[in-house]
Amino acid sequence: xxxxxxxxxxxxxxxxxxxxxxxxxxxxxxxxxxxxxxxxxxxxxxxxxxxxxxxxxxxxxxxxxxxxxxxxxxxxxxxxxxxxxxxxxxxxxxxxxxxxxxxxxxxxxxxxxxxxxxxxxxxxxxxxxxxxxxxxxxxxxxxxxxxxxxxxxxxxxxxxxxxxxxxxxxxxxxxxxxxxxxxxxxxxxxxxxxxxxxxxxxxxxxxxxxxxxxxxxxxxxxxxxxxxxxxxxxxxxxxxxxxxxxxxxxxxxxxxxxxxxxxxxxxxxxxxxxxxxxxxxxxxxxxxxxxxxxxxxxxxxxxxxxxxxxxxxxxxxxxxxxxxxxxxxxxxxxxxxxxxxxx
Numbered sequence: 001x002x003x004x005x006x007x008x009x010x011x012x013x014x015x016x017x018x019x020x021x022x023x024x025x026x027x028x029x030x031x032x033x034x035x036x037x038x039x040x041x042x043x044x045x046x047x048x049x050x051x052x053x054x055x056x057x058x059x060x061x062x063x064x065x066x067x068x069x070x071x072x073x074x075x076x077x078x079x080x081x082x083x084x085x086x087x088x089x090x091x092x093x094x095x096x097x098x099x100x101x102x103x104x105x106x107x108x109x110x111x112x113x114x115x116x117x118x119x120x121x122x123x124x125x126x127x128x129x130x131x132x133x134x135x136x137x138x139x140x141x142x143x144x145x146x147x148x149x150x151x152x153x154x155x156x157x158x159x160x161x162x163x164x165x166x167x168x169x170x171x172x173x174x175x176x177x178x179x180x181x182x183x184x185x186x187x188x189x190x191x192x193x194x195x196x197x198x199x200x201x202x203x204x205x206x207x208x209x210x211x212x213x214x215x216x217x218x219x220x221x222x223x224x225x226x227x228x229x230x231x232x233x234x235x236x237x238x239x240x241x242x243x244x245x246x247x248x249x250x251x252x253x254x255x256x257x258x259x260x261x262x263x264x265x266x267x268x269x270x271x272x273x274x275x276x277x278x279x280x281x282x283x284x285x286x287x288x289x290x291x292x293x294x295x296x297x298x299x300x301x302x303x304x305x306x307x308x309x310x311x312x313x314x315x316x317x318x319x320x321x322x323x324x325x326x327x328x329x330x331x332x333x334x335x336x337x338x339x340x341x342x343x
Contacts, residue, residue, distance in 0.1 A: 001302065001333040002311035004028035004054065004214075005326070007041050018045040024323055025330035028052030030086070030313055033059045039071045046078035053079050056179060056216070056313060057088030057161045061109060062101035065116035065137055072156045073121065073148060081153030086179050087114060088161035091247050111170040112136050114158055118174075121155040124148055159214065164250060165196040172200025177212030182315055183242035184215075185287050186304045188251045194308070208308075215305045216313040218289040219297050221321045221329060228291070233277070234318020235289045240276035242288075244268040255287055294325050298332035306336065 007029040009017040018029060028051050031038045038058045046053060053075065058068065072085040089095075089110050095103040112134040120139055123130040127150075130142040160171035161179035171178045180193060201208060218238060220231035242248050243257070244264035252258045260279055267276050285291060290300040301312055312333070321329075 001298075001306070001309065001336060002027035002052075003330045003333050004030050004052065004056075004311060004313045006056075006313075006315060007031055007045065008034075009041070011036060011040065011044065014041050014044045015048055018049050018051065020323070021326075022049055022051055024327040025334075026051065026326070027311065027330070028054060028082075030054040030056035032056060033088075033090075039075065042075055042083070043078060046075060046083070050082070052082045052084070054084040054086050054159070056086040058086065059090045059095075059099070060087045060113045061089060061095050061103065061106075062099040065113055066120060066139060068113075069117045069120040069124075070148075072117070072158070073124065073151055076151055076153055076156035084157045084159055084177075085117070086159045086161060087117075087175075088179070089167065091245065107166045107170045109136055110160060110167065111174045114160055114171075114174045117158055118155070121151075121158075125150050125155050157212070159212065163248065165192060165199075168193055168196035169200035169203070172197045172206070172211060173204040177214060179313075180213065180215040180305075181248075182216035182218050182313075183239070183248050183251055183288060185251060185255055188254045189215075189304065191254060192250065213305075213308045214311055214313060215301070215309050216315065217301055217304075218315050218317055219329075220285070220289060220291045221294055221297055221316070221325050223293055223325065227322070227325075231316070231319050231321070232285060232291070234316070235285060235291075236277035236280045237273075238315075238317035239280050239284060239288050240264055241268070241273075243280070244276065251288075255284075257284065294328035295332045298329060298336060301333065302336050 003026045005026050007018060031041050038055050042053045075083040089106040092103045095101050116132050116134060116137050116139060119132040123142060124147060130139055132139040157176040159177040159179050160175040162168040162171045163181040201211060218235050220228060220235045222228035222231050243252055243260055249258060249261050252261055264276050264279060290297040
């Protein structure tokens with residue numbers, strides 16, 4: 001299994017950080033739409049690294065599909081065919097109050113956004129007239145001066161992040177792959193995510209063999225108790241943050257922790273962030289994250305996703321694992337056979 005990790009560094013430190021990750025044996029880097037732009041870091045490192053690159057995710061609603069298509073095309077070119085465009089919807093408060101954009105019918109909008117981006121990329125690749133007419137967006141004008149021509153590496157894949165069944169079905173019906181949200185569990189993935197994937201694929205007449213599933217996992221990695229304690233502190237905080245958000249209630253419900261969501265939500269609203277992690281017990285850590293040595297974590301990832309995924313995005317929230325542990329994780333994942341059984 002291939003290992004992707006987050007390229008989370010200040011813009012003036014990106015090249016050094018990417019080189020360090022490459023030397024440790026990781027396979028890819030992804031960016032998150034957080035404190036810095038989601039595309040600029042990848043543009044900075046693309047000419048200097050052979051690692052795979054991905055946005056995970058670029059928030060779609062505030063953008064035009066044309067903006068996303070241009071960024072994806074150019075990054076695919078800069079990276080010599082190693083870029084994947086990962087898109088996501090975010091939640092309503094962020095779209096309306098952080099981005100100042102419009103929120104409505106997120107799954108319908110995201111499905112159309114993905115389809116529009118792919119239509120634009122296809123028009124550039126084939127030279128066919130651009131004629132996309134959707135409910136939320138329209139793209140029917142592409143004069144030669146604005147047409148980049150075929151990408152020598154082909155169109156970049158377009159992936160969609162999803163958690164709930166409607167968005168997951170939308171991803172399976174429209175995108176080239178699914179980014180499985182990091183706040184998840186083995187039971188939720190098997191009982192909710194995969195049935196929704198199959199439903200969406202069947203609806204679109206598609207096959208699982210042609211659809212990438214890329215899990216995202218929170219990991220607490222260490223070889224000493226001190227290392228593990230530090231890692232677990234960060235993981236507890238992130239689980240508590242996710243669990244406070246109403247959008248993630250279905251994951252809590254299926255694992256019997258739904259009662260925690262209103263409590264954590266109320267704590268978040270009064271900014272009691274330091275106390276929220278006290279509600280995350282050890283069993284929840286094992287349910288929603290992977291823990292232990294690099295080899296332990298690789299084995300847990302394989303058990304959870306090894307029959308459907310051949311790469312994984314791993315998060316280290318609130319801490320930085322020792323470089324040798326990251327290298328050992330890459331080695332352990334590479335050594336395991338994927339998929340475990342045929343798709």
